[in-house]
Amino acid sequence: MNKKDLQRIVSEVEQENSLFSKKSSLDTFSTSRIIGRDAQTRELVKMFLGYRQGLVVPFVSVYGRSGGGKSTIVRFVCENLDDVRHCFVNLRKAKTVFGCANLILAELGEPNLKNAQGINLAMEKMGDSIEELLQQSGKKMFVLVLDELDALFLDKRGKPSDFIYKLVSLEEKLYEKGLLMCIVGVSNNVMTEFDLDDRVRSRIGSSEVFFEAYAKKDVLAILEDRAREAFSKPVDPAVMEYCAAMSSTEHGDARRAIDLLRVAAEIASVTSDHLEKSHVDQASQRLQKDRTGLILSTASHQFKLVCSALARVTLLSKESWHSTSMIYKQYQMVLGDDVRELTYRRVSELLMEMQNTGLAVSQTLSKGRHGYGTQYRLAVSPETIGIACFPDWWNDLEKRKGAFDAKRRTGNSPGIFGGGRGFAAMRKMTQNMQKKSWEEFSGFD
Ligand SMILES: Nc1ncnc2c1ncn2[C@@H]1O[C@H](COP(=O)(O)OP(=O)(O)OP(=O)(O)O)[C@@H](O)[C@H]1O
Ligand SMILES: [Mg+2]
Incomplete structure (x- = not known):
């Protein structure tokens, strides 16, 4: 590298920063102005x-x-x-x-x-x-x-x-x-x-x-306040709305909403001169992956099992909200023989911890005269959780689900997998699964 190359890099970096007028306004360590509350x-x-x-x-x-x-x-x-x-x-x-x-x-x-x-x-x-x-x-x-x-x-x-x-x-x-x-x-x-x-x-x-978690209008007001100072030109209101809607439905966390806007703008600045919804999507995926990886890298084995239980039921059921008792049942299914089974109460605490770390959100529902029940929904995609916790287990689960779905679509023929590599193994797996019912595989009654 010579001085000319360095100069080129400097101007590229400057070009990337041209989207921002005061990037520090998208910092979550400091708050110059409080909005609402x-x-x-x-x-x-x-x-x-x-x-x-x-x-x-x-x-x-x-x-x-x-x-x-x-x-x-x-x-x-x-x-x-x-x-x-x-x-x-x-x-x-x-x-x-x-x-x-x-x-x-x-x-x-x-x-x-x-x-x-x-x-x-x-x-x-x-x-x-x-x-x-x-x-x-x-x-x-x-x-x-x-x-x-x-x-x-x-x-x-x-x-x-x-x-x-x-x-x-x-x-x-x-x-x-x-x-x-x-x-x-x-x-x-x-x-x-x-x-x-x-x-x-x-x-x-x-x-x-x-x-309470911030609603969309609160997140939007916080983001608009930050964006006014942070960017050199106004951001498309539809993009701001999109960012606020995504943050409020997923978590209602102002820190993460501001991070989403900042990372989206960083991604945009490399290839474009303005911020688009697709940059927000890319930022969301990147942040989810980074965040999940960071939380799970230091988490206990039992915490990962509870996360995996919620990821499993989310993948298999297509529903997003799940009761604590269903998640507990799934937890028992993912638990290996050599791992001590935690009590229902302890698993409920770990679910609360999932919520505290932002991996899940909860809602409390009235069960009439049976009191109240808590339901949980993943705040990140089940794959992100599964792969960060136990990648081999997750890949196997997805494969088995795929085979189940295929079997359901085409009757009992294992032929849908076609020939080629892995065919024998797949056929054996499908045959094994035919012995098992969906209920047994999924854990749903
Ligand atoms: N009402 C608000 N107006 C402006 N900025 C806000 C507001 N609420 C939160 N923020 C921004 O989000 C960041 C996170 O807020 P804060 O640290 O106060 O949350 P917290 O409830 O204490 O979260 P935690 O439980 O993780 O400690 C703040 O640094 C600030 O930048
Ligand atoms: Mg705090």
Whole structure:
């Protein structure tokens, strides 16, 4: 390569960037403007400022699906209320309950403690620090935001419930001194779903703020706001609509919607001077594949089995929504002899985790006098899941389904596979399958 070649590459890159005027507007790490979410903001303000009417809320559970703007809005409200001094910690950065305590201390500007010094000393230091911060700032209310609270409950040995109890007791001690504090737990699931002692449950109360998944009009408003700054010329409104519709039906996650628009524009910039629907389709496929691969590369074997169960039933039934009991049945079918079978409850938890990571979405249906039931639908294609989990198993399943379908179409003749390589194996497989009924193969009643 010589300098001329380099110059050519530079101009090609510049050409590709010409679609963008300020690409950083499609960044999801920063938010220059919040669009909507008035109801949730109002709820938070009511809870933080309730003390003015004599009501102090000790604990607020902020919950909802990923990318719903929970962290962004909680942070924004805390930073912009004059009465509030706050401390925001992301508990995902800690591996243990003691690590969480140290994170809070660090955020308060205190030195970290060693495990041996004990959690009680950590709580004392926290209390002193909060007292000092409130007195120095002259603010009325201290808000401790525990973002990604579910991470705390992964350390079962560290007694997460006790830790919450200690934090609430700290609030009570401060209250006796005339100092006000509120804890905000932010997570995908509501606080009451976590494993908490009754004494903690009764103390934290039931103040909740729910962030529902974004509907199409919300996603569109967020995307339009970003696009106005990001692109050098206006994007076709039909393409924006298409992007918003795809994001809202698949997940309702603003982060992923913005990513979709950015990747579509990156793909467009290589071959075109404007953004089209086909670029959005290509971006969606690429993002699904990348995302699924990333999540499943570090997932447990059991999690992959549950994902595969949902992928299997989606492929075989042509329906998209499936009940937990049907998925459990499929899970039992994909389970090998050498793998321990999980309980129904645990599989339900793993399905919730699928939802939290964005691989599935759920809906709750009333079953009349039998209460409520949850159904799940894959948010990515079943092939993407199957291939990322167990490629050989998936390819075999698709082949067997293909053979079943062919057998159904043409009666019992295995001749449809024609001659050539693999014919004998296929014929044997078809003969084997003829002994089995579809019900047995699919697991449907
Ligand atoms: N109402 C909104 N207005 C503008 N941008 C938004 C809005 N909601 C979300 N976003 C964008 O989406 C990104 C993700 O939002 P955020 O991190 O607040 O979601 P979250 O609900 O905390 O998700 P998670 O459960 O994954 O932590 C934000 O960084 C922001 O860029
Ligand atoms: Mg968040």
